[in-house]
Amino acid sequence: MKKIEAIIKPFKLDTLKEALQTIGVTGMTVSEIKGFGRQKGHTEIYRGAEYRVDFIPKVKVELVLNSNMVEQTIATIMEATRTGKIGDGKIFVLPVDSITRIRTGETDEEAI
Amino acid sequence: MKKIEAIIKPFKLDTLKEALQTIGVTGMTVSEIKGFGRQKGHTEIYRGAEYRVDFIPKVKVELVLNSNMVEQTIATIMEATRTGKIGDGKIFVLPVDSITRIRTGETDEEAI
Amino acid sequence: MKKIEAIIKPFKLDTLKEALQTIGVTGMTVSEIKGFGRQKGHTEIYRGAEYRVDFIPKVKVELVLNSNMVEQTIATIMEATRTGKIGDGKIFVLPVDSITRIRTGETDEEAI
Amino acid sequence: MNTADINLSNKELPMKKSMARKAVLPLLTALLAVLPATAMAGEEVSGSVAMYVVNNTWMLVATLLVFIMHLGFASLEAGMTQAKNTVNILFKNTAIIAIGLLTYAMMGFNLMYPGDFSIAGFFGFAGFGIAAPDGVAGGIAYADGAYSYWTDFIFQAMFAATAATIVSGAVAERIKLHSFLIFSTIYVAIIYPWVGSWKWGGGWLDAKGFYDFAGSTLVHSVGGWAALAGVMLLGPRLGKYVGGGIKPIMGHNMPLATIGVFLLWFGWFGFNGGSVLSAEPGLVSLVFVTTCLAAAAGIVGAILLSWVLQKKPDLTMALNGALAGLVGITAGADVVSVMGSVVIGFIAGLIVVASVMIIDRVKIDDPVGAISVHLICGIWGTLAVGIFSADHSFLIQLLGVAAYGAVCFPAAFGIFFVLKSIFGLRVDEEEELQGLDVGEHGMEAYGGFVIK
Amino acid sequence: MNTADINLSNKELPMKKSMARKAVLPLLTALLAVLPATAMAGEEVSGSVAMYVVNNTWMLVATLLVFIMHLGFASLEAGMTQAKNTVNILFKNTAIIAIGLLTYAMMGFNLMYPGDFSIAGFFGFAGFGIAAPDGVAGGIAYADGAYSYWTDFIFQAMFAATAATIVSGAVAERIKLHSFLIFSTIYVAIIYPWVGSWKWGGGWLDAKGFYDFAGSTLVHSVGGWAALAGVMLLGPRLGKYVGGGIKPIMGHNMPLATIGVFLLWFGWFGFNGGSVLSAEPGLVSLVFVTTCLAAAAGIVGAILLSWVLQKKPDLTMALNGALAGLVGITAGADVVSVMGSVVIGFIAGLIVVASVMIIDRVKIDDPVGAISVHLICGIWGTLAVGIFSADHSFLIQLLGVAAYGAVCFPAAFGIFFVLKSIFGLRVDEEEELQGLDVGEHGMEAYGGFVIK
């Protein structure tokens, strides 16, 4: 089993959610984060003093799924969230040892 | 070493914290996230227009611990947070290569 | 490839960011979390009733990078964020299977 | 003035304007219409008429000040409770002012000021609806040149809704919306004005010499008794008292709570200042002084005691202290000395801190401290009149306090009890955990988070 | 008094003080300076002079009440929109009050109250700038003892900015700042006062017997028409209407929106109460009553309808309902019965809920419901005068409504259209997604997150 962490632009979340549902992803966990990367933040002035906004608001989507789903899912994410502009984000894949559904105690595949 | 990520219902956090302390878990990291899953969100109306609340507020608890602690911890989490109702959440276990305590530089087991 | 998760004291973020840039880290993801650990929270009184503030505000920094960068990066993080006081935080290293840059479709090393 | 005047006037514009803008009788003529015969001597306005206009204007200003107290309550209650119940609290307060004004017009006013009592000094009702007596009877002669009939009504109507609002804070975060609304409607339409008639309507307590200048008892305790009844029937919020201990539930927005308290104080200038029922300079200004010094002393008292007991000064206690001082001085603002007002306020500040802690220890869960502020300090203020004013009897004041408690608490308890058996009072556990905003209103107070 | 008096006075302190603090003529003398000849009989002040001072004082209080309505608008609009556009909305409202006051002094006042019309009853301009007539002409004689010239100006000036503010809410979250500011300047400097002159300036509609007491049409509809024109040219916010469906965009701060509505109601005591243009007790108090009962009925109407239609009672609808009732009663607050005011308000409450939903379905995106509240209910209120007041004709009221629509909508549309072709009206997509706060102002409304 794998965990996919996708860092995307906030306004792409709805599109992504719908795209993932169509390929049968039944669950995900989402959080608001701030990103630092190639996409340089802008310089602003507050009461006369300059400052750089380095961290840009992004959304992190976490998906745990079967290894065999990974490729398709990545493809779907790219399709749904890509704008071609710098700052589109990244997709990380991490190994997962086990999954448990708290409600039923089911584990691994059944728990997804 | 392993990392346990538990997605739970927010109001269960206090109970979980106490349960984990009793089994000797000395540290954890917590964040507010939104979850999408089998537990379907409700439909609401705002100023006459319908909308679905798909993402439900959840809490994510991250624990890094010795591999030998994993089983007991999962059991404890389930006990503490299970309501039997849909949306209780999930427990994911991920491998961890190393741990370092910033303050002392201790690593791995000593750093937990 | 590895993922480094560093839990640090919030006011150390700026220092850390600058330190990481100097060693050529080009991207990171940051989030506000609450931490529970050896650093015991304080007891407060609200309208006459005591309560413990167990969870202390922390910042989580996530870095995905080449395995060969890990050591140096850990060293840099420790240097930048260590105060020697309890609660300085932890550094976790997790394995990463793959990285994809949404914008270009580049993968792994090129995608960092 | 009439068109003739206009053409004569050397500056047409404003005349044309005022003429254009309001299609009413010219000013002076309008006034002549409401003059007592004695003053009908031609164009020149008499001092008495001018005095009537000043008095009435002040009463109207007092009215709008009392109105803004409802925003004060809404802000304070919302700030002192959890974010997930904010919409519910704001909704309740918005609904209550509407209900209060309409029911008071429908029956409250004539219940509170029946004129003649059908049951001597105890109950009277002058009929449904409101209608101004014609001519001077509804104008300058209505209250001896102090205010018009409509001014009397609207000023009193603003007071009415207040009593119900006091309850709202105490039962917050767990009461079913419709049960609360029905309770408020009954309480503000019947109980508040009926018991009010005993004193302000010239009923039996008034005859006994009981004194309550602006409502420490008639408004605040009356609301406080209902709050106590409601909280007892509802029980505490989930997670408030666990394993014998008290788990504080933080207010979610302190700036909002502070705005609420300052607006309440602001409105109190009209609540107390207007209760002089005229613009009489000496008296109104004295009331301003006693009211402000009592509030100030209440803050100091609450800060000192909370600093001592909690090691750190508690903002919410300082805010409660201000209100405690204000509620405390309300019964005697015009009959106690300035020094007296400081002492009354300071003691109220001490009382409110102690009361909040004690009430919490006996596991009565009052999220905003409404019972301590309005009931306990309302009682204190009423008794204080008997202590700090030579002209009033402590025993009579005590009798008044007891009389209101003896009727209001059972009445409120009864209404809540009936509602509980019919609709239930409390939302189900899941809704309470999730918050009443989503449960009762299907929305969040701080929506628009990117992730919906 | 003069130094002599002081030395004679048995209590020096305050004399010295007031003397010291203001370097003006002693009070009575000062007044004598503005007395009509008839009253020059020595030291004693006549009742008429006292009356003049009361009237003027009330008008000044009304002025500051209308002022605070601008904070009401700012809060309501900010609360009902997204956090990322909050600074922009607050900025717009801060700028508008400044622009409104300055342009009204520069030309608006003399456009709205030209005195003589150059084009009979249709257009007149008394010249740039403001200057008070000397002596009594600018004082007690200016408006027949109702208020001074400066009072007249500042009261009217506070009204002026309101019209522009109404637009701000409807076009929020997507309009370019400078385009909006230019529009507002033109609209408030020229259109609002010009069309206002038709009625309040004593123009042709006034001659026809059209009635609009405090501005359901002259202020609210005038603003509403511009809002409609702006929204139509701007188009909806991104993501509001997708695939035929409506995606609601939540307001981000309900306590703020509630504060806004209560402050607007608070200000309305001056908006309507001041429109009596004197402190005449009977009339001002009647206006207080009709205004409050209409607002209360509006709340009830909106709550009931939204509860029925949405299953859950909607706070934002209750808030819009209060405003609907207030806008609805504004045209006839002094000429309808108390019962009439309740009916007018209740219907306004129903209308606003229906209107918000319908306007949304026809894909006109009005984030705060300004069009429904100010335009639709403004029209309803104006027509209601023809229905609920025996002395006014429905047809004439209809004519007035039509006349304002026929001029204001095209005028606003034209101005927006020109601005669109020159500067563009709408921020680019990326800025809209990111929010106008960063885009137009380079800052966040809720900054200071540890991660910058």
Next chain:
Amino acid sequence: MNTADINLSNKELPMKKSMARKAVLPLLTALLAVLPATAMAGEEVSGSVAMYVVNNTWMLVATLLVFIMHLGFASLEAGMTQAKNTVNILFKNTAIIAIGLLTYAMMGFNLMYPGDFSIAGFFGFAGFGIAAPDGVAGGIAYADGAYSYWTDFIFQAMFAATAATIVSGAVAERIKLHSFLIFSTIYVAIIYPWVGSWKWGGGWLDAKGFYDFAGSTLVHSVGGWAALAGVMLLGPRLGKYVGGGIKPIMGHNMPLATIGVFLLWFGWFGFNGGSVLSAEPGLVSLVFVTTCLAAAAGIVGAILLSWVLQKKPDLTMALNGALAGLVGITAGADVVSVMGSVVIGFIAGLIVVASVMIIDRVKIDDPVGAISVHLICGIWGTLAVGIFSADHSFLIQLLGVAAYGAVCFPAAFGIFFVLKSIFGLRVDEEEELQGLDVGEHGMEAYGGFVIK
């Protein structure tokens, strides 16, 4: 009226009521008690008495308007600083109003208006406590029919606390609570009233012809000098100036800051309008006009300059601009022309933007811009009287400015210095990083996050 009247009256209810509700002498009789002998001719009220009541009523309204300015300050300061210090700021402002009112009653009033000076024109003290002169001496005769003794006291008392509040914003986010409270108490109890006596108390500067209508210098600069002294002794907030550069620290809540500024403006109608010390129509309305136009021009000036310098228009500068205009016009609101007020306000708007930037560059860390707004613009406004009013001398105005600076800055510096050596002024680094809310008060402003 008396019971006899009642029975004669054709409408018993209200009579009974007003009788019941207040146990004071019937209105007219009450007034007769305070009439000057000349007016004792029977029931009929003289115009002078009516005038006295109007004047007094206006002064009381002005008083409550000044009161609400304290909420304005609290909101502005909280909004312009970080969330983690919000409770501390709200607490300070709540405590200050209490301290200000109580100390002013205890000694401030009699220090500021001593009547006779023990050190000619320089220092005088009329004794501890407050007590109204009996009968007419404390009523109609107290200030020549302008207001009663109690009105005088409470109006002045509301001003007093203001000076201390100004300091609070500048020293925010790092000062120890108790040190600040002690400082405020001393400053508001002694320094403010003492130096105030030089002008408003009829002291030496008054004799010199120095003019400060409502307190550009006596209130705002006096507070500003203390703010400057405090900031210099405290040093900047951690992380504000690092490596030669300036790191802005964002305000955390712009709606709150905006509410603050609008409430301050709202209160200014009483601050300036009440400083006429009567309801004299011509003068009060003129003051309303100059005050509002100056504020409006201040906004425009600040927006323009910040737009030019920062490329994007800064909301916080627009807000500071409004206050700058208000502070600027305060010294001469009644003696400059309307055009003059616009110029004064506009320049103040430019000054405040430049001042905020310069003060930041010289590393004086003033989180809310209090020094620029109150001190710098206070000085500008005082000098402007010498420029824009023919009747006043620039040099005398300059002398006044210098005199206050020469005493207030050293005095404040001295008090802060002593406190620093005894208790220390600044919280420790860890507390500052964590925030004063938890450190000093053990609570959060926005608590109730699910994770405690």
